[in-house]
Amino acid sequence: MFRACRQLGIRTVAVYSEADRNAVHVRDADEAVPIGGAPARESYLSAERILEAARQVRADAIHPGYGFLSENWRFAQAVRDATIVFIGPKPDAIRKMGDKIEARRLMAAAGVPVLPGSFTPVADAAEAQRVAGHVGFPVILKAAAGGGGIGMARVGKEAELPTAFTTASRRAQAAFGSGELYVERYLERSRHVEIQVFGDDSGRVVHLHERECSIQRRHQKLVEESPAPNLSESSKAGLTRAAVAGALAIGYTNAGTMEFLVSESGEFYFLEMNTRLQVEHPVTEESTGLDLVVAQLRVASGEQLPWSQTEIVQGRAAVECRVYAEDPAKGFLPSPGTVSKLVLPSGDGIRIESGIDAGSTVSVHYDPLLLKLVTHAPTRAQAVQRMADALDGCAIEGVRTTIPFLRRVIASNEFRQGRVHTQMLEQGAFNA
Amino acid sequence: MPEEIKAHITGVVFQIPTKPGDRVAAGDAVIVLESMKMEIPVEAPRAGAVKEIKVQEGQTVQEGDVVAVLE
Numbered sequence: 001m002f003r004a005c006r007q008l009g010i011r012t013v014a015v016y017s018e019a020d021r022n023a024v025h026v027r028d029a030d031e032a033v034p035i036g037g038a039p040a041r042e043s044y045l046s047a048e049r050i051l052e053a054a055r056q057v058r059a060d061a062i063h064p065g066y067g068f069l070s071e072n073w074r075f076a077q078a079v080r081d082a083t084i085v086f087i088g089p090k091p092d093a094i095r096k097m098g099d100k101i102e103a104r105r106l107m108a109a110a111g112v113p114v115l116p117g118s119f120t121p122v123a124d125a126a127e128a129q130r131v132a133g134h135v136g137f138p139v140i141l142k143a144a145a146g147g148g149g150i151g152m153a154r155v156g157k158e159a160e161l162p163t164a165f166t167t168a169s170r171r172a173q174a175a176f177g178s179g180e181l182y183v184e185r186y187l188e189r190s191r192h193v194e195i196q197v198f199g200d201d202s203g204r205v206v207h208l209h210e211r212e213c214s215i216q217r218r219h220q221k222l223v224e225e226s227p228a229p230n231l232s233e234s235s236k237a238g239l240t241r242a243a244v245a246g247a248l249a250i251g252y253t254n255a256g257t258m259e260f261l262v263s264e265s266g267e268f269y270f271l272e273m274n275t276r277l278q279v280e281h282p283v284t285e286e287s288t289g290l291d292l293v294v295a296q297l298r299v300a301s302g303e304q305l306p307w308s309q310t311e312i313v314q315g316r317a318a319v320e321c322r323v324y325a326e327d328p329a330k331g332f333l334p335s336p337g338t339v340s341k342l343v344l345p346s347g348d349g350i351r352i353e354s355g356i357d358a359g360s361t362v363s364v365h366y367d368p369l370l371l372k373l374v375t376h377a378p379t380r381a382q383a384v385q386r387m388a389d390a391l392d393g394c395a396i397e398g399v400r401t402t403i404p405f406l407r408r409v410i411a412s413n414e415f416r417q418g419r420v421h422t423q424m425l426e427q428g429a430f431n432a
Numbered sequence: 433m434p435e436e437i438k439a440h441i442t443g444v445v446f447q448i449p450t451k452p453g454d455r456v457a458a459g460d461a462v463i464v465l466e467s468m469k470m471e472i473p474v475e476a477p478r479a480g481a482v483k484e485i486k487v488q489e490g491q492t493v494q495e496g497d498v499v500a501v502l503e
Contacts, residue, residue, distance in 0.1 A: 174471075325468070326468075330440075333440070333441050333472065334441055334442075334443070334467040334468035334470055334472070335441070336441075336442045336443075336467060336468065337442070364442055364443050364444055364466075364467045364468060364492065365444075365468075366468065366469070367468060367469055368468040368469075
């Protein structure tokens with residue numbers, strides 16, 4: 001983000017919590033403003049404190065990043081009301097896609113395939129049962145108010161439904177303030193493939209091709225790549241067409257991602273839309289050679305999209321591994337602490353986006369993502385080999401990390417052959 | 433024989449679903465920690481009655497800290 005600003009001659013201001021006083025993003029900014037205590041609700045989740053900081057430094061625009069308030073339409077609206085530019089889509093688009101049932105309805109109406117399931121919230125386990133009886137088990141219960149895998153429960157058979165409903169509803173209530181659930185058919189052995197889209201104020205929408213993101217734990221991504229291996233031409237064409245049609249249907253502007261599940265036979269279904277830049281956007285940048293954040297800044301300032309569809313080409317293969325402070329040997333339990341040693345690889349085709357230094361404290365208060373390791377090369381096999389070497393070149397001490405697990409994924413036959421699906425991790429495909 | 437229950441990770445006490453005197457089964461959550469946006473239960477290692485809760489909601493605990501005691 002700051003790199004993109006510097007490239008365009010824009011001054012940057014970081015906001016930080018007490019826990020992040022010495023964080024990398026604070027040091028990298030031209031200026032930094034403290035906004036409150038370590039718990040996120042006292043700082044990074046406080047729209048008021050962030051707007052106060054913006055007024056204090058007379059900021060022209062706010063980039064919401066990809067966590068915290070980035071998909072909060074009320075925050076986006078409050079920023080606009082303060083006559084500050086929100087670098088992202090319009091609040092209305094965030095709101096529509098944030099209501100996951102509304103999103104299903106809108107996408108179905110736009111001709112985007114959606115999974116069989118409910119188009120209204122299910123009131124109780126009995127109603128979920130009726131829907132499940134209609135679409136067939138297994139089904140998945142999802143929170144109407146939020147995505148990212150939180151409050152989701154796969155239900156294999158009828159007897160499991162009442163308990164699963166209670167748990168999922170409670171989790172959704174805790175995470176999103178609403179326990180409303182809906183039901184979808186669960187696709188076994190499906191892949192997670194998503195399409196990067198980008199729109200501007202003139203009403204034009206382009207896609208920047210796909211990302212394959214099937215290697216996940218707790219429904220959250222660990223490894224991503226572009227192009228997606230073993231994706232048929234017809235599936236790919238259908239996916240990109242549907243993604244652009246979906247974005248056009250809601251008048252989408254700036255960067256967004258349409259997420260899909262792709263079945264073993266190549267059919268695809270809309271999962272949800274992320275109305276923000278994503279963690280894994282470097283994969284698309286390295287594959288296409290385009291800078292998404294620079295484009296976000298240009299489009300947010302009213303310029304037209306910097307590229308036509310035909311100029312957007314997947315010129316090379318890119319892979320990303322997410323290094324989390326989690327212990328893969330203990331079911332990916334969080335591992336906060338102090339980073340005592342940090343050695344990272346460098347060289348041709350290696351890009352690192354790191355939020356830590358040697359000596360950094362990895363706080364219990366925030367997401368465990370430490371850094372992103374991205375490699376690219378002319379072919380997938382070369383990019384994957386480069387990733388294997390890059391992972392071997394990492395040494396992090398003081399906290400446990402996902403690196404040992406990532407090494408096993410990258411070394412596995414399944415990954416090397418591009419035969420992946422979202423259940424592999426829970427099925428133990430990459431166990432030590 | 434009283435048995436100490438220790439936190440298996442570093443985190444902040446998010447919920448305390450039990451109180452002294454409660455009977456728990458092996459695997460029940462005695463307290464729930466929050467760490468890095470995840471809720472992680474600290475489970476009873478065996479069945480028994482809760483003798484003492486050593487922590488309060490919002491308190492930070494380190495891996496290995498005693499959070500509760502079983503009778």
